[in-house]
Amino acid sequence: MANLLNHFLLFILAGVGMLLVPLLIGRFLRPKLPNEDKVAIYECGEPTIGSSYIQFDLRFYTVALLFIIFDVEIAFFFPWALVYGNAMQLADTGLNDRAREVISERLLTAPQEAVSITPEAAQTLGLTGFFDILVFFGVLMVGFAYVWKRGDLDWIRAVGSPDINAASNTAEPGDAA
Amino acid sequence: MTPTLADTATTIQSILQGWSISESLAMFLAAVIHVALVAGFFGLPAGIFIWAERKISGRIQDRLGPTRVGGKFGWLQAIADGGKLIQKEDLVPEDADGPLFRVAPYVVVVSSLAALMFLPFSDGWIAISLDIGLYLMLAVMSLEVIGVILAGYASGSKWALFGGMREAAQMVSYEIPMSICVVIPIITAGSLNLNEIGGLQSGHLGNWIIFHDPFSFLAFFVYFVCATASCKRAPFDLAEAESELVAGFLTEYSGFRWSFFFLAEYASMFTVCGIAVLLFLGGWHTGIPGLDGILDGPRYGSDAYVWTWLTNALGFGVFFGKASVLVCVQIWVRWTLPRLRIDQVMMTCLKYLVPISCVLFLGAVIWPLALSFSGKTTIWGTPTGERAAPTMRLESISSPADQSPTASTSNGETGP
Numbered sequence: 028m029a030n031l032l033n034h035f036l037l038f039i040l041a042g043v044g045m046l047l048v049p050l051l052i053g054r055f056l057r058p059k060l061p062n063e064d065k066v067a068i069y070e071c072g073e074p075t076i077g078s079s080y081i082q083f084d085l086r087f088y089t090v091a092l093l094f095i096i097f098d099v100e101i102a103f104f105f106p107w108a109l110v111y112g113n114a115m116q117l118a119d120t121g122l123n124d125r126a127r128e129v130i131s132e133r134l135l136t137a138p139q140e141a142v143s144i145t146p147e148a149a150q151t152l153g154l155t156g157f158f159d160i161l162v163f164f165g166v167l168m169v170g171f172a173y174v175w176k177r178g179d180l181d182w183i184r185a186v187g188s189p190d191i192n193a194a195s196n197t198a199e200p201g202d203a204a
Numbered sequence: 205m206t207p208t209l210a211d212t213a214t215t216i217q218s219i220l221q222g223w224s225i226s227e228s229l230a231m232f233l234a235a236v237i238h239v240a241l242v243a244g245f246f247g248l249p250a251g252i253f254i255w256a257e258r259k260i261s262g263r264i265q266d267r268l269g270p271t272r273v274g275g276k277f278g279w280l281q282a283i284a285d286g287g288k289l290i291q292k293e294d295l296v297p298e299d300a301d302g303p304l305f306r307v308a309p310y311v312v313v314v315s316s317l318a319a320l321m322f323l324p325f326s327d328g329w330i331a332i333s334l335d336i337g338l339y340l341m342l343a344v345m346s347l348e349v350i351g352v353i354l355a356g357y358a359s360g361s362k363w364a365l366f367g368g369m370r371e372a373a374q375m376v377s378y379e380i381p382m383s384i385c386v387v388i389p390i391i392t393a394g395s396l397n398l399n400e401i402g403g404l405q406s407g408h409l410g411n412w413i414i415f416h417d418p419f420s421f422l423a424f425f426v427y428f429v430c431a432t433a434s435c436k437r438a439p440f441d442l443a444e445a446e447s448e449l450v451a452g453f454l455t456e457y458s459g460f461r462w463s464f465f466f467l468a469e470y471a472s473m474f475t476v477c478g479i480a481v482l483l484f485l486g487g488w489h490t491g492i493p494g495l496d497g498i499l500d501g502p503r504y505g506s507d508a509y510v511w512t513w514l515t516n517a518l519g520f521g522v523f524f525g526k527a528s529v530l531v532c533v534q535i536w537v538r539w540t541l542p543r544l545r546i547d548q549v550m551m552t553c554l555k556y557l558v559p560i561s562c563v564l565f566l567g568a569v570i571w572p573l574a575l576s577f578s579g580k581t582t583i584w585g586t587p588t589g590e591r592a593a594p595t596m597r598l599e600s601i602s603s604p605a606d607q608s609p610t611a612s613t614s615n616g617e618t619g620p
Binding site: 030031034035037038039040041042043045046049050052053056057058059060061065066067068069070071075078079080081083084086087090091094095097098101102104105108109111112113115116118119130146150153154157160164168171175180182183 | 238239242246247290291294295296298309310315318320321332334359361362363364365366370372373379387392393396450455460461547550551554555562566569570576
């Protein structure tokens, strides 16, 4: 753990240094003559209109919201895939004994004595894992199908969806809200 | 266990201490050399591929590309550009958020450099070999997007803001099919340790995970498309999109600060291609049965150190060659296909790549289970030595005796 932490610190320092040192050297080499036109925001050569800290398209937010959840769920796939992959390797009867022991040891997190999982047991473990992920993945897919059906995945939204039309036709303030 | 780069650093440290340098100074120097070795891999591919991109794009467009700097082929062009850029004024717009504007390239560079620390360039040439290496690597690599969003937001320019936001939307959506496709080789290999995944693919061509089953074959291509998009390379370079957004998130950047976004881009192109090579294309193995045996062969005897070093160097050459071919494909794609529109980019991912990768995932899960229940072997092909090489590697990893010490531990192993 300390090993990893040290490496992170080392690489962060290296990354910062890699950028900082040339910039510091450049400070003695490069001109620094800012003027009004240079420090202005570029907007195709015209004077800028308004601030750029504006409201941007809500669609970006929807995508982010949808897919952060998706991303987090995928993160749970990784440990599962590890166990399932090992179980499937053990389920192979052709696996040699030494490899079987080593993989079993990893799967059982440091058992007291040497054990090796039999192909049959590994097959059962694999099957359990399969149904586990089927349920987990199924829930994810149902959510995905729902979002797709609702039209949240469409980048170009139909301007007149039925709901909006209904609201604008009746033109009642209560409905519009 | 084959010496990792951390071991090399320890060795350097012990040599330096032999020269009656104080312990802390030796530790510092060893750490510097250790990180410089990896940082070299950050700068070197970037330099090579920037030149390669110019030459290839030139040829594709029936031009010559750079021809003057450094002789006939202009191979010093990237260095000449660096020399030019360092003299350019470092402008920060008045309306920009100064500190954030300055910090953004650091975030990009640090994340794409730190991702390299989990990438095995060869069997032993890895900064830090972890059982969760692949996962951490993907996590660190995706931090790069924060730097891009920061650059877009802090620039105070509308073009930059749009570029940054597009990048954010694109990245979060393309991460999904990419991660699903990464899970498929993990199921095959049963490991998250990149060294192990690479080691499992020794023997012959049939042992490469891409040829393991039809799903992993297709997963490679889906992964490659997503990897191209995650490096914001054309046809997915919506964040820059010169003809629409001026230069997207880079609009207000200039000089050296600007160039580091590109260095990081090329470095992460190399990184994602390196992951593709390790996960699907056999890592540092040639795919030729006899040669792979040498690469994985037992390393003992008096000249073990030299032997290991040589095989690692050979492995590095193979790995770098494979990754470079993939990078060249990315370059080729960039100069061949026109840029997609933002709605097309999002639709490609959400409505095509995500469902495709989900189907591939399910297929890859069912495949070994079906094989196992029909009494067939779940390991395709016949690895030379009956999986001897991976077993040996597993053995060496699980033995706690020679856990490789870091550059920062004080007493190191003896030199060669």
